Amino acid sequence: MRKGLFGTTALVILSSCSPPDIFYKQGVTNAQVDTDQNACQVQATNEVPPNIQTRYIPPVYSYQPVCNGDYCYNRQILVQPGRWEQYDANAGLRASVADQCMLSKGYGQVSLPRCDETVLSNTQVASNLPAPPISKQSCAVKTTNGDWRVVTP
Incomplete structure (x- = not known):
């Protein structure tokens, strides 16, 4: 039981360190990717507005x-108090619409x-450089603004 729990915990920790899927289109600059992603997010927000729910x-x-x-007896103890939380019921659908928009613009994930x-020490990721071709040596780097970019050494 402990080995399974440890393995699952290790997998979750390691997967949190890996980059997410990145939108990629060869030859497109990082600035253009940002512009296209912003346009798709605005379009998705217009098509699927927030639907804030409380539970x-x-x-x-x-x-x-x-x-x-x-x-001996068992005493009931409170582990976590009850709480109200708000969430956006449309967040998943809005993300899907934004992803579809990027795919329709010719990007792949x-x-x-x-x-x-x-x-990292030998690479500079500039927003005005076109995305490199992907090879077996390609990897992902996190930029200062938190986005992930493709790098081919």
């Missing part, structure tokens, strides 16, 4: 054994490994 998340209780001499330190 109640009930409290979570657990039981703790308490022993007084020869007598690629999944690449994170660039290692040697590639």
Whole structure:
């Protein structure tokens, strides 16, 4: 049981370090990718506006054994209090519409490994340079504004 839990936890931690799928179109500058993504997000927001919903998340209780001499019983303890939360019921659909917009503009989604330190030290990602062709050496680098870009050393 512990090995399975450890393996699952390790997988979640490692996957959080990997870059997400990146929109890629060879020869398009990073600035143009940003422009197209912004236009698609605006279009998706216009087509699928936010739908803010409120839901109640009930409290979570657990039981703790308490022993007084020869007598033991389980005492209920509050693990997490109940709370109200708001969420956008249309967020998933809006993201799908934005992705479809990018695909219709000729972009594809690629999944690449994170660039290692040697590639990062020898590479500069500029917004005015065209996207390089993808090869087996291609990797993804996170820019200062939080976007991911394709790099081919």
